[in-house]
Amino acid sequence: MNGAGLPPSLVEVATRQVRAEVLSGVFEPGERIGEEALCARLGTSRAPVREALRLLAQEGLIEHVPRRGFRVAVWSKTDILQLFELRRVLERHAIDSAFPLPADGDPLREVRAALDRMRAADAAEDLIERDNAHRRFHAAIVALAGNRQLNLAYEPILLKLQLPMARNLRTEARISQRRSGVRRHAELLEALECGDAAVASDALLRHGELAYLDLDIG
Structure with a gap:
């Protein structure tokens, strides 16, 4: 750097x-x-x-x-599905480990900051910065657990998924409203702010990270 x-x-x-x-x-x-x-x-x-x-x-x-x-790189549909499944497993584990969140300070500060960067990049139509902020948003969720080894395990999965994650957001913006991807992440933040691990985990399941990828998942 x-x-x-x-x-x-x-x-x-x-x-x-x-x-x-x-x-x-x-x-x-x-x-x-x-x-x-x-x-x-x-x-x-x-x-x-x-x-x-x-x-x-x-x-x-x-x-x-x-x-x-x-x-x-060429990733098969099976590879992509398995990587997203690993991402969900690690994120849900992070939420289960992190909740209840500390009452003092703002434990969701980094998640909120990543969403703000994602929103600003979307408004500026800076797609690369939006992709970067998107990955930081999910990394910040996992970081809530305060588990260094979990962060290290999660990082390479995010790197391998950066192309399908970016394509999902870009296809969503093309066929839906441009800010739909940002709105989905705002809804996930709202679920985290509820302070209930079950609510947050359910929001992850409904997050829609595969919705605009052609993976024949039905």
Whole structure:
């Protein structure tokens, strides 16, 4: 991470560019990401581009195919369903562990802040920042449990799900009202604010994170 006021490095610029193109659907699952073309578009050398691709491969957004270079990661429908199921299990465990929430302070501060960032990004039509705030929102729910190992277990699942999560939100915005995704998360926050673990867990089950993905789930 750069310190405050420092310009982004070439690696950061390349990472943001490819991440934005993958999440927005410019690159389709399985599509090859050509290093030379990317270097030409960014006006940079291969070294920062290769490091950016390596970092994105660690996130699970792209994958390296021996002797063929990098391509957008391909997740089967079963993979995606299983990852979302793991996400739900960990989130429900976090809620069961965290509730009742502490009476002092504002234990939901980070959840609320992530929703505010998500709302602001949506209003600005900054889809990448909305995606980032979306993931922070769910990470903040799990963080309520105060369990470091749970946070560490949850993080890679969120990274692997960032593409289907982004596509669900974007498809929802296209075929429904643009702010529907933000409203769904506001409703989840309201359920958390009730202070009842059963109410919050039920809200998670009705959250709709799969509603706009073509996964043949009926």
